[in-house]
Structures are given as structure tokens and as C-alpha cells.
Amino acid sequence: MSQQTEIQEDDFRPSAARLVESLRDTGYSREAAFADIIDNAIAANSTKILIELQYMYGEFRVIMTDNGDGMSEGELRNAMRYGSEKRANPKSLGKFGMGLKTASTAFCRRLVVLTQKNGVQSGRAWDIDRIIKTDRWELETPNTNDYYDDYEELSDFTDNSGTMIIWENTDHLIKQGSERQVRQQINSLGKELQAELSAIFCKYLASGEVSIAMKVGDTPTTELKGWDPICADLITADGVRSRVLKEKTVPVEFDGKTASFSVKGSIIPSQNELNSEEREFVRYSLDNQGFYIYREGRLIWHDGWPHRMYKKESKITRLRVELHFDHELDDVFSIDFRKSRVIIPVDIREELKRLVAPWRQELLKGQERLVSANTNRAHGPADKAIDKHKKYTKNADIKVDGDKVTIRNENQPQPTLIEGVRIYEDKTVRVHEEDSLLGDDLWEPSCDEEGNTCVTLGKSHPYFHKMYNVCKDNIEAMKALDMLLWSLANAEHGEYSEANRHTLKGYRQKVSQTLRYLSIELPDAEENE
Template identity: 30%
Template sequence: MNYDHIETQKAIPDASSMIETFRAIGYNLETAVADIVDNAISAEAKNIYIERIWHGGKSIITLKDDGHGMNGEELINAMRPGAQNPLAERAETDLGRFGLGLKTASFSQCRKLSVMSKKKNSDSVYWSWDLDYVALSNEWNLIKWLPEGYLNALDNHESGTIVIWTDLDRVLPLSTSENDDNAKRKFSNSLERVRQHIAMTFHRFIEDKTVKIYWCGNVIEPWNPFFPCPEENLTDTPAPQENISGGGTIKGFVLPHKSRVSEKAYKAGEGINGYPAQQGFYVYRGKRLLLAGDWLGIFRKEEHYKLVRIQIDLPNTLDTNWQIDIKKSKATPPTTCRDQIEQYAKKIRSVGEAVFRHRGKILKHRAGQDFQPLWLDKTKGGKWSFVVNRDHLLIKNIKEMAKTEPIQAIDTLLRFIEESIPTKAIYVKETHEETKDADKQEIQKEPFSDIDINLIRQMLLQMFNNQINAGKAPEQAKALLKTIEPFNNFEDLIEEL
């Protein structure tokens, strides 16, 4: 298209409303802090210090790093929304993409974002965004301001950057009193989640010593979703790592059953949200975890897959294909590899489910040959069913009892069946089969589909005779039998009578 002769008109975004819109991108405190940590790691920081200072509504969160820092011009550019083109190629180690994170993450939590930065052998420079000033002036103007007490924050560092969040209106009401213990506890709890999120999101950087992250002075220990307790490493890797078509790799893990590890180790595996919620894919972009425990819309979370965690590694060149979002907390597999991921995950999930059901196996194992299950899981001709174990001691006793007290014996037998129907095992089997390959699927046997026909005949005849002896006409007796389960399925046999 040739634009030379077309009339144009500027339509500049309205500063005060646009900047408010930045607040609504959907970060939470955890993802917002992680976005600032991203920038520090991209700036090659060796140490990152996160502090939270409680002053009621005037509380402060700061993130300081000893990375390469910025000069005045670079800082102004960093503060500019859309500092970089999302389409630009980035260094492999750069965790950024959109040129927005610093601003959008900060505004999602606070009204004042101050950044001070310093390059080696230079003085520090600082600027702040103040949402109240932008609203007042309706201009994209930074202000030369820092919260009290931070002018010398970088004096002990050769280079680095400090990000300071004040007026944390999305974390707690600005009117909160400093003596409000309830609010203080809530603030502290939200920040504890942030600490855990950082320990998880950046665990690879912490593990390989790229960076140390300090939380109010204490170094954060990494939380590895696959080996949450390295001293008791019993995680299973049931299938080899696969290359994903189009790029990236996938590798499945099944965490150990509760009965195989110490309580401490099992607890370590719970992560932020507990086992059932932490199951699923863990998508990494480089060494940075984007998504933790999400089945990416391919499966649902279910109790019996709670030990399954599958690692997906992507290079940052696949950002567009996987639709990585601004918050770096969403990813969508491209259609070209969705099937492959689904098939791979099914294998891991079926192993995970078997481990989840391990408890029953352990008991069986301890009893060895002597173990007497109440129900037997039987497969014949690709069809499965559960049958009562005729050799079970209880059944033998009931047979003995029937010789002298038949009514009581029948009653006991019925109670035994009612009480012990293996509903859970049936449920697991049914849902498990749904996720298997179609050609390997076994189906549940239809009731009475392979019972000995003579047995039915014999029982029908006996019941028929009883009715006749009680004074019923043959047609009446037949009509009655046709209404009784399971004989309703054997009309032809009833007609033969």
C-alpha cells in the first residue's frame, strides 16, 4: 500500500487511562516479582536481594541486583513502555521479550515504581513512575524522585539496579495502620508465597549457581519439582526424554509414593499448592520455569495422577509458536506437536497412576503368597471384570455356615459383597482405559455376557417351579421372571420353560 497521498491524523494514547490499563494484565504478586527477577538475571546479576519492609499501608518491596546496571539514557528507555520490539531477536540468556515487564509487573502491584541504576565507574541515576502524577498531568512524564532513605542504596555495589515499589495498593489498602496485626500477617503470608514461587521459578539458576537470591537477608534454597528432596531421590523417569517436533524436549517424572519416602521428603514434594494441584506439565523457557503444574488443556487434574510431573524445555526462539504471554506464565502448545505431547504424557500418566495405587501393592507384597484379595481383577479376551475370590477364607466359612444356618449365611454373603465392591479400583480402571491408545484399550465386560448358560437355565427352572407350586399359571410365572434382573436378559430361555 502506498501511504504518500493519504491524509493522516495522530491518535496518541491517553496517558492516564493507558497506564491504568497496564495494571490489568493479570499478574499476581508472585508473577510480578518474578518478572523483576527476570530482568536482574538478564542483566547478569550474581546476587539479587529481595526485601519487604512493613509500614502498614506504606509498606515497601525492593529488589536490588548487582548486574551490569544502566546509564541515564538506558534507564529512561527501560522505563518506557514497549522498550523493545517483541519481534527482535534476543540473546539466549535474555529472559525478556516484550519490553513491558518492568512497568506492567510493577503497576500491577503498586502506584509508584522507582528505579535507580548504576553502571561500573559511573554515578547512579534514578527515575520514578507515579501513577497519581500521570493521572494528574495526563502526560507520559517520569519524575525525579526516590522514596526516602534509598539515595545511597547502590553505594556498596560497583554496578547494579534497585527497583522499589511503594504505595502497594494491590497488595494491601493504603490506609492500613502499621499496628494492624491481621493485615501484617496477611502481608507476610502473601510474601511467603512469593518466596516459594521464586524458589521454584528460578530453581535451575540457583542450583547451577548462576545467581544467589536473598530473601530478607537469607539465601533462598531452590525447589526442584522433580527432585524436591535430593537426599531421598526416588523419583522415577519411566520413559526417555524425547525431542518435540518443531523444537524443545519433553521428559516425564513420577514422584515416589508416600510410603516409600520419609514424611519430610514427601512434604517437600507438595510445593506451593500441594500434590493434586502440582501435577502436570512444567514448561521451561531456557532455565526459567514459566508454567508449573498445568495439563495445558490436554488433560484434567485428577487425584490418581498427582505424582506425575512432566518437564518441557523450550528455547526463547519458540515464544511466538507457544504463545508465551507478557506475564511469562502462560504457554500453549502449537498444533504441530500437541499429539506428540499428549501421547508421551499418557505413558507417564499410566506409570504415575500405578505408583499412586502402590499402597495396595505394598500390602500384597508384605503378605507374599498368603495374600488373599477379596476381589480378583480378571481380563479375558480384552474385557475386564472383577470377580469374588471363591478361595477367600471368608467365602469358605460362609459355605460352612450355610450347612446349618442357610439364611444367616446368605445374609452374611450379601453383606460381604455390598461392603467390599471395589468401586475405587473400577473407577481407576475405567478412567485409565480412556487415556490408553485405542488399540490397547480393554473394555469392561457386560454383566452376565459369558456366564454358563446352563447355570441360568437351572436357576430359571428352579424359580419357575417354585412359582407353579405356589399356584401361579405358567404364563404368569414367565411374565414375572422377565421382570427380574438378570433374567430379563434371557427371554428366550424363559420361553423354553
């Protein structure tokens, strides 16, 4: 038997120095780390939370203070232990016993926790550099004098009980640079955090259960307002609302039990129906479409369509879907300790696709390439006449790039996006028919793939049937009506701008509404059969 160093088989503790560095690389995003600390505060019955991004004397610190239950000495030691004791409440957002430590040390090398319970203060700290130097899990008791101002601030904020989390030596939050560059990074971080946390804790903020405030450097403290991704309460300046789609409940069977989650959707107004402030409010972006998944009212995932259920595309930018589940389904959705990952089982994924498909198709069908069947119909003479004079009648530069349509004209010198415009493949047709148009209008401007203006007629409008019935035996009268309606569409493209798009749309709706009443005076189709 060869000589070997004897292994102590009753002591396989990992090296503290190596493990503590490894635990810093657990994949936390900045927003998820801050959210994890807030989770703990809410779990401790906090109603008021303050986040400070503090830059003083060349040092950047993050301070998060809450007015929750606070901790005794024993409770604090347990909270500082990696894998702390399980919380009694299974609904708790801070349920894994890892978040405080891993979320903090992912971005700082020194974590200080000061707490107060029933007026009694205590503090502990993990210092990564000290752990590496000693290769021991030595929990530090910070010098009270070094944190005198922080203890005072904690007392003022909480009255009697609460907790303060301090991140020092923050090496992974911002990059080194000049003082100006550092302050710019801190301001940017503050804006990103406000946007993300207002979405993550929207339900709590909206209900008034919790208030979250943020102070960035020397700027005034800002109260966060909850941001609802489906924008259910949105009413634009023109009175347009989001269309909230019916909520549906989905049962799930697991481990001999049955629970359920809920799904509801929203189609937010199109970009053309929103002014710049409203677009900013709804966060109109390709990246903000798709699922928003909540656990116990807390947003844990939003990155489009999970498991590549669908690809992100401009056609469905307006579709947002909320999925809500409670703690009973944690294992079903494979929630990890960061609460930022979701794995949806295949059978549930298929059910979600079935539920979402009609909402998605509704947006897709109006913007797909459309093949016209008009060529051999009565609109043919008008198509040829309009095309013959296109050199002289063109008053807008329309570009079609995939499913994106942009327009330039005298009123709109810079290209601007037109959303929802129909695009037709056939470049020889100028007058198209559809079963119905949005708002049951008589006509709307459209285009072909080359950017030529077209007009689309809504067959459901009563004037459509009656006017073409009156003129059905007169080719020249038909051509004249087609020319008139195409000219209205062409004029709208020529006058279109960001500023007047709502006016033009309103004009079209008013004309269509008036013709609806006037068409009563025209004979019905069967009278002339």
C-alpha cells in the same frame, strides 16, 4: 455537510490517564510480577538479587536490588519507556520491553528505579496518580534526598553497578487492615513468593549462576534454594527415590526451520512412602501433578495439564513432566510478555499425549476398579469361609470413596489415606490373583468397594506356583493357605498406622524374600504332572 469537530488525523495518541490505568490490568499474578523483575536482573548479568518486603511507619514497600550491569541516564530512560528498545540477546528473559512497568504498576501506584553504573547514580519514577492528574506521560526524577538511604543501600549491595526497583503505594498486593493483619499478610506473601520463586528459578539457583535472597519485615534474610519439581535427587529416610523417566527430544518444523524441545518425566514416591517433612519437600498435592514448562531454563508454566490434556486426579498425583524449549520456539508456544502463558499447537499436543500416555497408564492401571475372575476357581472355598466370619475378624474400618481409600483402627484412630491399594468390584471374593506385585512380593493387602479386606497374590512369585501345585488336589489345604495369607493381609490392616506403615511393608517384603529361597525345596509344577 453537517458541521463536525475537526479531527487531528496526525495525532492519535491515547489518553495517558485512561491508558495507564488499563495497563495495570494485564493479568499478572503476584508471583509472575516478581519473577519478571528478577528476569530483568538476570538479563542484566546479575549474580545476586535481594527482595525486601518492607513495612515501616505504616507504609508497605517492595524493594528489589541486584548487582547487575546497572544503567546510564539514557539506558534508564529507555528502560522506563513502555515498549523499550529490543534487547540484543534473543535468549534474554526480559525480552518484551514491558515487564518492568506493567509488572510493577499492576501492584503499585508509584514505581521508582534507582540505578548505578560505574559509580554514577541516577533515578526515575512513574507515578500513576500524577499521570492521571496531568494526562501526560511525565517521567519523574525523584528527589535524591528523599531516597538517600535507598541510594546508600544500593551502593553497599552492588559495589559499583546495579539497580534497585521500589514499589510504593502498593494498593494491589495486600489488603488494608490493622497493623497486625498487615504484618500477617506480608509474612504470608513472603512464604508464597519463596515457594514460587524457588521453583521458577530452580535451574539458575541450583547451578549457582544466581543467588536470590528475601527479607520479610524484621526477620532475618533467607537464601532461596531451588526446588526441582521432579525431585530427581530425593532419597527418603527409607531409601526410596523418585523414578526419573527417560528424556525424549521432539523435533519441530516451522518457518522452514527445525528446532527441538525435550520432555522428561518423574514418578515421585507415594504418599505412604514419605514422612511429613518429605511430603512437604516434594510438595505432594493434586495441584502439583502435570507439566512444568521451561523457557531457557526459566519455569514459565505449571498448572497441571495444559489445554485440559488430562484432568487432575489423585491417581496421577505422582506424575510430573518437564518440557524444556529455548527462545527459537517462542512463537511456536505463543509466549506473551508476562511469560506465564503457553499455547501448545494441536500437533505438538498430540505428540505430548503419546509420550506421556505410558507413564500415566502405569499409575492408573494399579488403581482402577478390578474385576476378579476368581469366583469359579480354587479360591472359592476360602472366599466363603472368610466372609462367613467377617463379623469377628474385622479389625479395621476401611472406607472407599471413588479412588480414595482411608483406614482407621486401634493404632490409627483418625482416618488416614492408603495410596495405591487395589480396589475390587466383586464383593464376594476375598482372595485375588495378579500377574505380579510391586517388588515381586507374594501377597499384599487389598479391599473391595465395601471396604472388606482382601488379599492379592502375586503369580510371578515362585512360592505361589509351587505351594498351590503341591496342594492342587487338596481343597482343604488350598483353603488353609488362602486363609493364612488373607489373615496376614487382615493383620496388616489392623496394625496399620502412619508411624509403622514402612515397617509393615518391610515385613511383607522380608517374608516374600525368604519364601523365594525356601521355595527351591518344593517340587516344580511339571514334576507332579
